[in-house]
Amino acid sequence: MTLSLEQVSVELAREKILSSISFRLEKGAIYALIGHNGAGKSTVMKTIMGWQEKKDGRILIDEVDQDRQFADFKRKLSYIPEEPFLLSELTAMQHFQLYGQSYHIEEAVLNERVKRYAEKFEIEDKLNEYPESLSKGMRQKVQTICALLPDVPVLLVDEPFMGLDIYAADYLEYLLLEKARKGTTILLTSHQLDRMRQLADYFIMLKHGRIDQQGLMKDFEGLSRRFYHE
Numbered sequence: 346m347t348l349s350l351e352q353v354s355v356e357l358a359r360e361k362i363l364s365s366i367s368f369r370l371e372k373g374a375i376y377a378l379i380g381h382n383g384a385g386k387s388t389v390m391k392t393i394m395g396w397q398e399k400k401d402g403r404i405l406i407d408e409v410d411q412d413r414q415f416a417d418f419k420r421k422l423s424y425i426p427e428e429p430f431l432l433s434e435l436t437a438m439q440h441f442q443l444y445g446q447s448y449h450i451e452e453a454v455l456n457e458r459v460k461r462y463a464e465k466f467e468i469e470d471k472l473n474e475y476p477e478s479l480s481k482g483m484r485q486k487v488q489t490i491c492a493l494l495p496d497v498p499v500l501l502v503d504e505p506f507m508g509l510d511i512y513a514a515d516y517l518e519y520l521l522l523e524k525a526r527k528g529t530t531i532l533l534t535s536h537q538l539d540r541m542r543q544l545a546d547y548f549i550m551l552k553h554g555r556i557d558q559q560g561l562m563k564d565f566e567g568l569s570r571r572f573y574h575e
């Protein structure tokens with residue numbers, strides 16, 4: 346097991362946003378976190394990242410406890426957020442270097458990966474630009490590359506295809522599959538069901554901050570008709 350949540354609850358403004366969420370993810374599998382707007386998908390991601398405080402519960406990656414060993418826990422995890430959060434005073438390349446340092450990536454490996462990803466995502470001529478002079482899609486690409494640079498056991502991916510052009514979205518899909526094949530566990534949210542069908546092995550369906558159903562992605566079809574039309 347890589348990532349596990351044990352009865353995690355979150356409250357915001359005294360409202361229960363997540364109620365006793367528990368799941369255990371298998372190494373190298375891709376999980377689709379599915380649910381209506383407001384079901385709590387991003388809150389699950391932010392809580393795993395430690396950006397959102399939990400009221401109860403435990404979160405572990407490979408037995409490392411989020412509460413007890415936060416720095417070790419964070420190095421086992423990277424995140425492609427719904428909205429990029431780039432630093433205005435750093436260029437694209439400086440962002441990549443910052444990630445390289447935080448995750449202790451060897452310099453030669455980092456440079457090789459930056460070159461590969463920047464070329465494939467078509468931003469190789471933007472490496473010395475600051476976020477304000479990049480388009481929204483380009484900012485998203487920079488953020489996406491940051492999260493893909495380290496080899497971590499767990500990758501969280503929140504609605505990654507939205508602002509990307511079709512080539513970038515296809516390439517990201519390919520990379521996520523490649524990462525999973527090499528052993529990374531991926532927790533992914535997207536409203537693009539076609540992409541989820543291509544990618545995910547399993548689904549976890551959230552409803553009003555609770556887990557409603559979970560199972561194999563191939564069994565989701567019948568459920569999805571009911572889920573999206575009830």
Ligand SMILES: Nc1ncnc2c1ncn2[C@@H]1O[C@H](COP(=O)(O)OP(=O)(O)OP(=O)(O)O)[C@@H](O)[C@H]1O
Pocket residue numbers: 357358362380381382383384385386387388389
């Ligand atoms: N900062 C906040 N303060 C209060 N409530 C919040 C806050 N952020 C989110 N919520 C509430 O938490 C619930 C879950 O939101 P969340 O963003 O996790 O949903 P989601 O499933 O990711 O939705 P979407 O598909 O729209 O991205 C919603 O009811 C939302 O209104």
